[in-house]
Amino acid sequence: MLSFKDFPVGRRFEFPSRTVTAKEIIAFAREFDPQPMHVDEAAGTASILGGLAASGWHTSAMMMRMLCDSYINKTAAEGSPGVSAMQWKRPVLAGDTLSGHCTVTEARLSRSRPEIGIVRFVAQVINQHGETVALCDYANMIRTEAPEAAAHAHG
């Protein structure tokens, strides 16, 4: 398990790549963001997005999965108080392949809970053309000592 000391400023974690399908875009949008350009191919093509486009929140959710797979699920992490910026810079269209990375920008101990470090990151989601589609500035709470691995095993 990684703990606070493993997150010095500048450390970078690479994301696994993931291809987004029209089916996934439509399923997410029907449940959470039923705007025409996210649920209908023709409406997406007619919009300024230029095609069936993932909801920004879907892109963010896919980014979260990449964060889990790149470091969170092997880290003594205790969640996040939130995000100080989430930018959707370009459309994510059906068939796009996403990857990217996140980089530590700040690491400090919590004032109120000395067993916890606050680690700030910038995450960058990149498409198959090398264009940044999303940027996120967020923080994680990470324990200074990893508990026994068993306590963090998935149920």
Add this chain to the structure above:
Amino acid sequence: MLSFKDFPVGRRFEFPSRTVTAKEIIAFAREFDPQPMHVDEAAGTASILGGLAASGWHTSAMMMRMLCDSYINKTAAEGSPGVSAMQWKRPVLAGDTLSGHCTVTEARLSRSRPEIGIVRFVAQVINQHGETVALCDYANMIRTEAPEAAAHAHG
């Protein structure tokens, strides 16, 4: 259809309420945020969250649906460039009932595209105890004139 002129500073839109089930929390988390406290009841109860808790991104996605149902899907909206703050202030636990509202905090015309207004909102998601669980500061691009309704009909 609502257009830019319908979004003066201070206007507030109420969210419909929604009860979150354990099944929904686990399904979202298995796909997008497979951390133990989001996919396993016992791990959630043992965590600082105090129960099976929705991923913050799941809470954000549910908020987006509330925004669609409260105003976006009857507005000549052209999406969002992003979010300048997304705070997850309290856990959202299985069985919680969420509601809330969003309020216009700023409204101005785009400098580069005069047919578009930039409207900034604060959205607040509230649980059945009256506690704020999430706060979001975001902007929407909204047309100054609504196009024909048919162009925005769902596919």
